[in-house]
Amino acid sequence: MNPSYIKFAAQTPGEQALRLLRSKGIAATLQKNPHPNQKEGCSYALFVRGNTQNALALIERAGIRHRGIETLREER
């Protein structure tokens, strides 16, 4: 199964979410989205070590704006 990530439109909410998860002992990394959406362009991907859905719930509870969970596409 391909890894999934939480998508953010901008760096700041991504960093906010990263900091939130780390403060709760959840390991995560933020990077520029390796597969940007062809309509939107650049975005940020937060890869969570562990349950991405649970991490997303924490992020939502903190009111951090995100663009949902996406799955990394296969490179050809």
Next chain:
Amino acid sequence: MIYLDNAATTFPKPACVICAVSDFMKSAAANPGRGSHALSIRASYALFESRALLAEFFHTDVSRVAFTMNCTQAINFALKGCLQKGDHVIISSLEHNAVYRPLFRMQQDGFVTFDVAEVDPNDDGRTVRNFEKLIRETTKMIFCTHVSNVFGTELPIASLARLAHKHGLVFGVDAAQSAGCYRLNMEDMGIDLVCVPGHKGLFGPMGTGVLLFGDQVSPAPILEGGTGSLSLQAEQPEEYPDRLESGTLNLPGIVGLAAGLRFLRSIGGVDAVHEREAELIRVLKSDLHAIRGVKVYDRVQKDNATLLSFNIGRLQSEEAARQLSGFGFAVRAGYHCAALAHRSMNTTDPGTIRVSPGVFSTKQQMKNFIFYVNQIALGKKVC
């Protein structure tokens, strides 16, 4: 040169600020939020850390901290981003041109209208009532300075915030003179918009400013362009702070600003800085009063003001400042870009000499300054 012009910009800058800017320029000055490479990521992290420090300091959410070039730009973003055609604004009689001129232009263009509420420096209740009297159906916002850049008069911003919210208005503050030396808590005080210079009380480099805003306002961008986010989309991103931050930011300056904020904390924070500067002004005030012919404008400020305006007889303030410079003192004179304040206090002739000590100023420097003011009052000139 003894530098007493800290209300214009703090000088000298702390060594840690200079080192932070220099180190960043040498080691990580890539474009933040643009590339996927390690240097860009380091730059992005430095940007976020600086933003987070400011958010914590002023008590707002980190996504609602937008970097600007200076306080004036932040004020323009706040006014032009939040006001709509037909809106009415109330400002104070002590505003800097950074507030007055954008609104004047917007009024000239038939976009908004504004009124000026008289500040009573000795009666906060009266000041608040003066604002309230001007509220009308179309009033959208109260925007005012926290501390007058000419007279050091502190406005009752917590009371004005309550007044604004009682009437469903947005409340904004020009914190050019107060950020870093007066308490400013957006959450507790109920402030919707705060405009801050990086290079004054926060000890950052010039070319840095910040607009901070709460969740009751959503400023529209007045600049659009590249943000490093949603790049294939024609519309400016909705997400803050990107919505307000187009183009490459002055990240070396921002990193220096963050170092300045850390320095401020290391020397005891806002209260310690305030008390230190207020004590120097108290020394100055009492001795200036003793000089014949010197007019001190201290009745328009509280006992804890951190700057002071005065005049020496009928001597033009600019000429007095020139002579003081000859004796080795840097002070600001003239009108301080504050037409409203000078008209309000009847000081358009001859302007005022403004002294603003900083954290590196000493009582002995104040005493030396007073000695030379006395020399000028006696008609003596530099050799």
